[in-house]
Amino acid sequence: MLHDLSLTELAGLLAAGKVSSVELTRHFLARIDRLNPGLNALITLEPSAALAAAAAADLARGSGKNSPLLGIPLIHKDIFCTAGVRTSCGSRMLDNFISPYDATVVERLKAAGAVMLGKANMDEFAMGSSNETSYYGPVKNPWDTSKVPGGSSGGSAAATAARLAPFATGTDTGGSIRQPAALTGITGMKPTYGRVSRYGMIAFASSLDQAGVFARSAADAALVLQAMAGFDPKDSTSVDVPVPNYAAALDAPLKGLKIGLLEEFFDGLDPRNAALIDAALAVFRAQGAETRRVSLPHLPLSVPTYYVVAPAECSSNLSRFDGVRFGHRCADPKDLLDLYKRSRGEGFGAEVKRRIMTGTYVLSAGYFDAYYLKAQKARQLITDEFRAAFAEVDLVIGPTTPTPAFALGAKIDDPVTMYLNDIYTIGANLAGLPAISVPCGFIDDLPMGLQLIGPHFAEERILGAAHQYQLATTWHRQSPRGYE
Amino acid sequence: MATTDWEVVIGLEIHAQLATKSKIFSGAATAYGAPPNSQASLVDLAYPGVLPVLNAEAVRMAVKFGLSIDARIARRSIFARKNYFYPDLPKGYQISQYEDPVVGKGSISIVLEDGSVKTIGITRAHLEEDAGKSLHEGLAHASGIDLNRAGTPLLEIVSEPDLRSAKEAVAYMKKIHTLVRYLEICDGNMQEGSFRCDANVSVRPRGREKFGTRAEIKNLNSFRFVEKAIHFEVARQIDRIESGGTVVQETRLYDSDKGETRSMRSKEEANDYRYFPDPDLLPLVIDEAFIETVRASLPELPDEKAARFARDFGLSVYDAGVLSASRELGAFFEAVVAAAGAAHAKLAANWVMGELSSALNRDNLDIDASRVSAAALAGLLARIVDATISGKIAKEVFEAMWSGGSSADEVIAAQGLRQITDSGAIEAVIDAVMAANPKQLADYRAGKDKLFGFFVGQVMKATEGKANPAQLNDLLKAKLGAP
Numbered sequence: 001m002l003h004d005l006s007l008t009e010l011a012g013l014l015a016a017g018k019v020s021s022v023e024l025t026r027h028f029l030a031r032i033d034r035l036n037p038g039l040n041a042l043i044t045l046e047p048s049a050a051l052a053a054a055a056a057a058d059l060a061r062g063s064g065k066n067s068p069l070l071g072i073p074l075i076h077k078d079i080f081c082t083a084g085v086r087t088s089c090g091s092r093m094l095d096n097f098i099s100p101y102d103a104t105v106v107e108r109l110k111a112a113g114a115v116m117l118g119k120a121n122m123d124e125f126a127m128g129s130s131n132e133t134s135y136y137g138p139v140k141n142p143w144d145t146s147k148v149p150g151g152s153s154g155g156s157a158a159a160t161a162a163r164l165a166p167f168a169t170g171t172d173t174g175g176s177i178r179q180p181a182a183l184t185g186i187t188g189m190k191p192t193y194g195r196v197s198r199y200g201m202i203a204f205a206s207s208l209d210q211a212g213v214f215a216r217s218a219a220d221a222a223l224v225l226q227a228m229a230g231f232d233p234k235d236s237t238s239v240d241v242p243v244p245n246y247a248a249a250l251d252a253p254l255k256g257l258k259i260g261l262l263e264e265f266f267d268g269l270d271p272r273n274a275a276l277i278d279a280a281l282a283v284f285r286a287q288g289a290e291t292r293r294v295s296l297p298h299l300p301l302s303v304p305t306y307y308v309v310a311p312a313e314c315s316s317n318l319s320r321f322d323g324v325r326f327g328h329r330c331a332d333p334k335d336l337l338d339l340y341k342r343s344r345g346e347g348f349g350a351e352v353k354r355r356i357m358t359g360t361y362v363l364s365a366g367y368f369d370a371y372y373l374k375a376q377k378a379r380q381l382i383t384d385e386f387r388a389a390f391a392e393v394d395l396v397i398g399p400t401t402p403t404p405a406f407a408l409g410a411k412i413d414d415p416v417t418m419y420l421n422d423i424y425t426i427g428a429n430l431a432g433l434p435a436i437s438v439p440c441g442f443i444d445d446l447p448m449g450l451q452l453i454g455p456h457f458a459e460e461r462i463l464g465a466a467h468q469y470q471l472a473t474t475w476h477r478q479s480p481r482g483y484e
Numbered sequence: 485m486a487t488t489d490w491e492v493v494i495g496l497e498i499h500a501q502l503a504t505k506s507k508i509f510s511g512a513a514t515a516y517g518a519p520p521n522s523q524a525s526l527v528d529l530a531y532p533g534v535l536p537v538l539n540a541e542a543v544r545m546a547v548k549f550g551l552s553i554d555a556r557i558a559r560r561s562i563f564a565r566k567n568y569f570y571p572d573l574p575k576g577y578q579i580s581q582y583e584d585p586v587v588g589k590g591s592i593s594i595v596l597e598d599g600s601v602k603t604i605g606i607t608r609a610h611l612e613e614d615a616g617k618s619l620h621e622g623l624a625h626a627s628g629i630d631l632n633r634a635g636t637p638l639l640e641i642v643s644e645p646d647l648r649s650a651k652e653a654v655a656y657m658k659k660i661h662t663l664v665r666y667l668e669i670c671d672g673n674m675q676e677g678s679f680r681c682d683a684n685v686s687v688r689p690r691g692r693e694k695f696g697t698r699a700e701i702k703n704l705n706s707f708r709f710v711e712k713a714i715h716f717e718v719a720r721q722i723d724r725i726e727s728g729g730t731v732v733q734e735t736r737l738y739d740s741d742k743g744e745t746r747s748m749r750s751k752e753e754a755n756d757y758r759y760f761p762d763p764d765l766l767p768l769v770i771d772e773a774f775i776e777t778v779r780a781s782l783p784e785l786p787d788e789k790a791a792r793f794a795r796d797f798g799l800s801v802y803d804a805g806v807l808s809a810s811r812e813l814g815a816f817f818e819a820v821v822a823a824a825g826a827a828h829a830k831l832a833a834n835w836v837m838g839e840l841s842s843a844l845n846r847d848n849l850d851i852d853a854s855r856v857s858a859a860a861l862a863g864l865l866a867r868i869v870d871a872t873i874s875g876k877i878a879k880e881v882f883e884a885m886w887s888g889g890s891s892a893d894e895v896i897a898a899q900g901l902r903q904i905t906d907s908g909a910i911e912a913v914i915d916a917v918m919a920a921n922p923k924q925l926a927d928y929r930a931g932k933d934k935l936f937g938f939f940v941g942q943v944m945k946a947t948e949g950k951a952n953p954a955q956l957n958d959l960l961k962a963k964l965g966a967p
Contacts, residue, residue, distance in 0.1 A: 081533045094532065101526060103533055200533040207763035235535050236765050313763055316565050319576020320530040324629070327532075340569055363567070363758035372760060 002027050003163040004479065007220035010166055011068045014061065021061075021071025025054035025115055028073045032117060032164050035483065038145060041159040043078060043136045044086050045118040053115040060113065068223045068247075070113030075168040077156045078119040079126055080106050080211075081200040089202045090122040090134040090152075093321050093328045093347030103200020104232045105169060105211050112227035117165055121155030124349045125318065126176055126204040128152050129421045132412045133351040140408070141184060142480040143446055147405035150180030150421075153214070157184040160214040162483040167215040167224050173204050174306050175400075175425025177212045178437035182400035182449025185439045185478055187466065188214050189221045192456050193432030194239035196225075197232030203317040205310035206237070208429040217476050218438060218466035222246035225459065241457055249460035250467040255288030257465060260393030264299040265424055273399050273448065276441040280450045281397065283472050284465070294393055296385040301378045302426040303419060308362050308375035309430070314352075315359025321347060354415065383431040390455040395465055399424055400437040400449030424451060434459050438466045439475035447478070488726070491690040492718050493698075494647035494683060496710075498660055500639045500670040501614065501678040502545045508613050508637035509536030509579060516676050524616075524631035530574035535764050538563075542637040543768065545669035546586045546611050547778045549639060552667060552785055553606050555590025557775055563611075563765045567758045571629050572616035580640075582759045585610035586768060592663070593787065594655040595805055604656050605644030612638050639669070645684065645695065650714035654707050657681060662786050666811050680705040685717045686731070696721070697731040701738050701745050713738040717745050789814050797821065797829035806837055812851045816858050823862030824869075831865055839882050855886050864892035872896065873903050874953055905952045907959060910943070913951070914963050917942045928964060939964065 002010070002024060013019045029047050036042050050073065057071035081087045081099035088094045102110065110116075123133040131139040131154025139154040141147040142162040149158040153170030157180035160168045170177040172190035181188025189212045196211040203209060211228065215221040226247065231240040259281070266274060281291055323329035323343025330342035348356070362371035389396060401421060411418040428435040433453050440450035454462045470476050507514055510527035527534045550557045564582035587609035593601050616634035620627050641660060647653045661679055664670035672679045686698035701717060704710045721731045735754070736745040786808050793804035807817045813836070820832040840861065844854060864881060867873050873881060873896060884895040896902055904910055917939060918925050928935040939960055943951055
């Protein structure tokens, strides 16, 4: 079936003229029609625009153009601004917001010929680990619809896992690509901070946010990242480092690769989870990689550090949603203060408000030093420890999440338990490091992820190692029942 | 009870709008007076997802200013967010610099009324963006927002509390005004708000070290308002203390119609701005090479020019200061001197500061639009120097040049204003005047020496003012004999 083919295979069929982009697009649109109602993964569908873009891609191909993503359908997380299309960020605040411009990521993928089918559900303003904070309702996990898909990019992950598109975009601030990728059994890549432009990606925590990709394999992710990555003069934090050829790096042998096992990741790890990681390590060792233990003593401070830094930045980033220029405005404001209070009070959900309040608190006079400054120091320590570790090893490997997907509603009323879900993923965001999650087995019939973290701009090495692992395993080929 | 001798303490925060073509963090134009919101890009409107990109030209201008006040240029400075809600602040925060400004401690000197020179410390100068404007008039039940100004680059120049009177404050502000225009980093237009200040004012009994509680007067956009607002505020504070009250720390507004300041918000009502480094912008790193490039581009500064005028042309400190108050005026003066000869620089200075300046003021013209060019003025001075006309006649000639656009020589020829320097001709007139006024002659000779002026006047009248005054004086004395 077309939807079960990899991006690489689909690109081959398109290039050989065995299938047209219009046919491919129709195929996926039909699957979305049939399967999305049970998942709630997409919240905006753009069938006519998609078919027009597909026809244009076919025409371009007819006139000699060729590129790996030309005519390939995709789904954008609804955090990316798309010109003329609603960009809600999962919030009532932006339910009526039609973006007048394209995010750089959207623009680049469009330029590469990819065809947008629609936009994916997400936790409101990317704040959440279960996709339950969305104004548009929770996304269901295709492996078990009573379970969450993870978050905040839950819609993108569920859609990719359910084969509603060959790939999807996501963003990762504290694990929002890797955690849902792990919980839905797909591959999710968060590049180095600054590798992909943040322009047009609605900001949650600017110093942590990074755009990335969901695909069904590291090889597919490499093709997508190729089109997304690169310096953007419109984003001062994007880095002007040349983009290597990711696909060409996939075949690098693992022999001699030094893999670090983070002691802090294995303390108190569920034995079933540990067994999956051990099995994965055996695969790497079998190919000649070496493993050794490394320790990052301050890594356990990741979660508290993150929950100071991220809310602080979000409390400021979300100030622009004030009911004045765009987005939700309350009815009949009686004065300016009333306009602000009710527009924001009605427009934002509980988790967003919680983080705005936390962030406002940690930045306020008298608390700034005790919270924000201290968190920055902890962040620096964690970054330094990662740097020291990467002087010893090429990659570090560990679990992506502590547990498989949990039940819808199980943690939504207990924010601290929910926040601990990101315990293994946050470190890479604090240090700005590239990381990937690849499927590595199942617990209770639910998929689990293996996380590979590398030094800054080591995307090639990470994708290569993940690809070699996927050549030797079949976990990433598993399809949720009913979505084969 | 003797009244306390109060000492006034003032510090100014000057906001100079930098003369960049585009905004500090977006590509939108900064031109003044465009239709509302026609110069507001998505970045200025703070649309979801947009990001700021620093305008390098604004940085260059800030460094230029820093070098001109001998300040340390920070090799690494940080942009911070100042968070507060207001409709004309679209992001809900202003991007400014807080703990690490681009320009550190420097100083500038001002000339006081008694001619002495005082050095005023400048604490820092930092880059920030301006807010938009709220328009509360002309709309029923609504306020309008114009974001054209939002994101315009500002250099905020913060002085030490070194100023001791309203006059010193004005002198300092004028000095900074001169400097930023010299550097061509600000157009200095105060009506349009390109150059404005907040004044921190307090009083303390003379001799006490501890500062009094200060009030901050916001948004003063003329030198006159600065002076008046400070006068009012000082009197208000002294009156309050002397009548048993205390000054409260607060922000006040100056009402130029009523000539008074009034409370805007107290310290308790002040916002907690929650400053933190802006994660969308990298630290601003400035290297030595950049600083040296900017240094090489610095023009001759006002103090340097004034010193040169005093040294090379023998001008007084005051005159040298006036003539170097703007680059354009200094250039005009130098052009006159170049044509007239350095030996006549003082004469040139008197004419530029005198007749020329009053004519410009009268017609409300800038020096660049002067109707008498530097070369033409030098032509007029040459006729004074060679005694073709007297200084008095020269003023008439100047007026004719100003309104008619002709050269001095053309005016002199056309109106027959050439001075009479022929002794015989002057003597003939003197003889005629003496003959016509026998009584005055007798009185003069009898000792009424004040009548000398009468005879000068009669001769000048008869010659239509064209007799050479010095010659006339000598000849008349000889003819009249001793009084």
